[in-house]
Amino acid sequence: MKSSRIATWILLAALMPTLAGCFGAAVVGVGAGVLMASDRRPSETYITDEGIELRAGNAVTEKFHDKVHVNITSYNRTVLITGEVPDAATKADVEQIVAARPNVKATQNELRISGLSNLGARSNDSLITSKVKGRFVDYGKFSANLVKVVTEGGTVYLMGLVTRNEGDMATQIARETSGALAVVRLFDYISDDEANRLDHRPPSDASKAPVRQ
Secondary structure (H helix, E strand, C coil), X not given: CHHHHHHHXXXXXXXXXXXXXXXXHHHCCHHHHHHHHCCCCCHHHHHHHHHHHHHHHHHHHHHHHHHCEEEEEEECCEEEEEEEECCXXXXXXXXXXXXXXXXXXEEEECCEECCCCCHHHHHHHHHHHHHHHXXXXXXXXXXXXXXXXXXXXXXXXXXXXXXXXHHHHHHHHHHCCCCCCEEEEEEEECCHHHHHHHHCCCHHHHHHCCCCC
């Protein structure tokens, strides 16, 4: 069943540029199709999240250029905003820009008012993210693809459609990862039965997965 589901998503990825125009071509490929196959979000929500990140990121860059360092991460249409901005007014303005993008359900503004981080700090954040994801795989108690990991200034943010137990395990692993200064949970919690249903749904049912309101 799993291999059949992945094959279906690969076919969807191949067709998506035709179905969705240039936007689909920009954000969806065979690799994305495979990732969607193991994601608990409906395919429409997965693609919508990719679009939110692209459009919101472009809108912020167009207004502020290199005066800010802003990262946009969307999961289930809730948008995490991280990075550095020079003042409170800019922080609020960035959030307003993001919240105004189509399909955004909610925002979590974690921007810091400070000077812009340097390449070394950003590389360290990327390393922490990689270590957390790697430890998810090593732990082997849940699929590492279930949890989106974002690290900013040493703070690790966790997003995903998870059960309470999965969320607790992911949080504990992140907290015990070297370099992580703090962990912030931004999970959408689902029941064990719902998680089992989503993990074993056939490809034709992927679009029926729940979207949190």
